[in-house]
Amino acid sequence: MKEIFRPRENGNGGGSGVAPPAPAALAAKVRTLAPSMTRSMQRVAEAVAGDPAGCAALTVTGLAKLTGTSEATVVRTARLLGYPGYRDLRLALAGLAAQQQSGRAPTITTDISVDDPIADVVAKLAHDEQQTLADTAAGLDTAQLGAAVSALAGARRTDVYGIGASGLVAQDLTQKLLRIGLIAHAHSDPHLAVTNAVQLRAGDVAIAITHSGATEDVIEPLRAAFERGATTVAVTGRPGSSVTRYADHVLTTSTSRESELRPAAMSSRTSQLLVVDCLFVGVAQRTYEAAAPALAASYEALAHRHRSSPR
Amino acid sequence: MKEIFRPRENGNGGGSGVAPPAPAALAAKVRTLAPSMTRSMQRVAEAVAGDPAGCAALTVTGLAKLTGTSEATVVRTARLLGYPGYRDLRLALAGLAAQQQSGRAPTITTDISVDDPIADVVAKLAHDEQQTLADTAAGLDTAQLGAAVSALAGARRTDVYGIGASGLVAQDLTQKLLRIGLIAHAHSDPHLAVTNAVQLRAGDVAIAITHSGATEDVIEPLRAAFERGATTVAVTGRPGSSVTRYADHVLTTSTSRESELRPAAMSSRTSQLLVVDCLFVGVAQRTYEAAAPALAASYEALAHRHRSSPR
């Protein structure tokens, strides 16, 4: 067993002080050392520099065959490049490949087009939604958010209005609030929403969720609640739109550019959900004493509905 | 379980097209698969996820000793994570380490705590959801996704099953599919779901959405559809769970760590929505001729419900 050179290599004080394994500057090293290489070693080095990913997938024998040389030569080349052996060169190669891969990522600024392969669709959608989240977080007014949280935490009851995609967000918020013991209802039927809204009074909270800020069916119930003295909150992507007229607190969601294949509903939903999550966590913090057990309890209650997994 | 698996060097082209070795989605994969792992395997997975660079420098024996397990367990873990063997896991690990190295890592790793100021809550939630999106995108099997898209695009009708938070995701998908002219229904009532499921036949599609993969109320209708010959799709965070038994295609959502103030439902919802969006866009691409006008038409139809905004 030779094993001279294992991981811990910081004891580099020796006079001959060889270079530590290069991390990513491999191509450069190849160029530097190429002149001092023999012909067959150059072939190996060339292959390695040309296709790190491909070579990383090969064994010594494979790479030897590919370059028309022998295993010994491959190992010699690895040594010359500063690695203890081929194994370590291969590891570095894998790292290099990964770096190149990730470096090639910022190509996803383009819109999704009809003939994008499915993998690109995934990458672009994920990227867009990440962008939306960042924008929303950056643009959210924490003072307004805090005020809304306070109102919710102390509310007798809470009504949430939303239609269409925003209706799902409204339901999501409602589900969450219910889980921590608050009284909350989501309304997507405009008539019922108004009917319920007029029951609200000071100390209650009404929340309207609408991307455009101009959805009549959502504005009307909020207005009714507003006029009854309830605390009103608007979650909208248009801070100057009609809905804000009847809102004590306005929470702004972000709008990223939309395209034909990526309707606005998609990014507004992401944005709205983040806002809603913030509201929820904020309220859970304020009412922690009551919320924690309630959360645990609702979790318990659901356990029996799950089939034990086969593993 | 008989452990039949040939090393198979770069054999990535097989017809059965199982998951290709994950490039950088390793941490996500660990979290996803951790629940279905045995204790010792979890120890290995933990070590690997915690210190990719360090583990990449170790041999099987070394890692086994470090984690207090045996070589066999290390290899088993590597297999479970989707690699042919430890050698390949090690390679991926080296890649991951390199990426982490290059990508500066000032990540917000702390949990949300009860006394975090509201601004921190926003930042942390946004960050967590971004992370979830990245993990999901990285871990999504595009082959399965493509297959699911094809099935959807050609379906006579589509049923979507989801309960609780997943029910909202189911509705979201349904809304979208309806907008591009497909026939889709979301079911959250278990009885009605089964009643409808038995109406399905070959060529139809049934989609079950469940984070745990063990929700009886969702599994049953999927099973009914499966037995009727419909194409079945499972969107779940647990690729080995019961629901996958009746699923022709499994789409894996990612699981990020949860905490008391951030229930699993939150990140699973984000992840599920991304998957659902991918399905939608994929289908919209395939049926572009019909989808584009349908999208435009539904937009038109809603316009009059919006009050023209002031300003």
Place this chain on the structure above:
DNA sequence: ACCGAACCGAAAATATCTTTCAAGGGTGAC
């Protein structure tokens, strides 16, 4: 043409990875 030196690859030697197998431990059935 001869000599020497460096280069190169086949095969042996070694290290590493993979598989097999049997013991230990927990769980559900009876």
Place this chain on the structure above:
DNA sequence: GTCACCCTTGAAAGATATTTTCGGTTCGGT
């Protein structure tokens, strides 16, 4: 409570991959 079964686990055998050795070959110099 006891038993049987299956799952989990690590030790060691078996298979691969890597490193080293060693002798043949080529090329330049004399």
